[in-house]
Amino acid sequence: MTTDWLQHIGDLALGVLVAVLPLMALFVVFQLLVLRLPRKQVRDILVGTTVAGVGLFLFLLGVQIAFLPFGQVIGERLGELSSPCIMAGVGAVLGLTTAWGEPAVRVLADQVEEASHGTIKGWLVLYSVSLGVAAWVAVGMLRIAYGIPLTWLVVPGYALAIAMVMVCDRKFLGIAIDAGGVATGPLANTFLLAVALGAASATGQDALVVGLGFVALIALAPILSVLALGLVIQFTTKSKE
Known part of the structure; x- marks a missing residue:
């Protein structure tokens, strides 16, 4: 059971990384070639993107643990x-x-x-x-x-x-x-x-x-x-x- 959960969490984290990292990489490329933003603003953007990625991971994990089963149980009782x-x-x-x-x-x-x-x-x-x-x-x-x-x-x-x-x-x-x-x-x-x-x-x-x-x-x-x-x-x- 524990192994399955760890595998599920790992797959979910990998999926979030695949979704977020290309956006961060694209921003870095634009920063180097075009934007030339100040360091503080770049740091804020990268930190904010990281926080958003962590939030996305926690949200999707919560969906799998609670939202989907909870909604399905309510639907079954209503039916x-x-x-x-x-x-x-x-x-x-x-x-x-x-x-x-x-x-x-x-x-x-x-x-x-x-x-x-x-x-x-x-x-x-x-x-x-x-x-x-x-x-x-x-x-x-x-x-x-x-x-x-x-x-x-x-x-x-x-x-x-x-x-x-x-x-x-x-x-x-x-x-x-x-x-x-x-x-x-x-x-x-x-x-x-x-x-x-x-x-x-x-x-x-x-x-x-x-x-x-x-x-x-x-x-x-x-x-x-x-x-x-x-x-x-x-x-x-x-x-x-």
């Missing part, structure tokens, strides 16, 4: 319930808390407020993304409960998004697309996907067919919710005028 409404309700809570705690979502919200000089509040972006993910995670749990084909949700969802793009303010388009990317961050890809796979297995369905595809719904959710936020602000502004 054993006879009430799809409870599955959807719990899924909505999990989606809300996961999106709320996603670091990339908060970074996006802060950058939107900074880039817009405060005209678009960061908390509005954070709330809209979190509520959108919550709603679509609930829909995803209902899909697992009733065996709804994924295309029945994805195709109309993106058709609606395209229709909203046609009438929404252009400045919200970029925010919405980026929100779809940041919402599917490490928390969603590790925890919520594990919940979906566990629920699909517990309901006796093929996890490859029913469980996977959950992240696609999560990616669609903030696009629709942020575009909807843009339409609301747009309509409110016109009404005041």
Whole structure:
């Protein structure tokens, strides 16, 4: 058992090194040939990159130890319930808390407020993304409960998004697309996907067919919710005028 864990930790550390070292090497090459940054700044960048690599290793280790098994157990218990409404309700809570705690979502919200000089509040972006993910995670749990084909949700969802793009303010388009990317961050890809796979297995369905595809719904959710936020602000502004 101990030997297996040491082997797993070694493989994980090697994977992180393979991911981080090329970036550090590229920075060193640019520093020597182009950048010529001061020594203090170079030291800070290298130390920060090292800290980020250690953090990535610890995060991935924590995912393997806790996040994936925890999410799968929750999904299996939800799948054993006879009430799809409870599955959807719990899924909505999990989606809300996961999106709320996603670091990339908060970074996006802060950058939107900074880039817009405060005209678009960061908390509005954070709330809209979190509520959108919550709603679509609930829909995803209902899909697992009733065996709804994924295309029945994805195709109309993106058709609606395209229709909203046609009438929404252009400045919200970029925010919405980026929100779809940041919402599917490490928390969603590790925890919520594990919940979906566990629920699909517990309901006796093929996890490859029913469980996977959950992240696609999560990616669609903030696009629709942020575009909807843009339409609301747009309509409110016109009404005041």
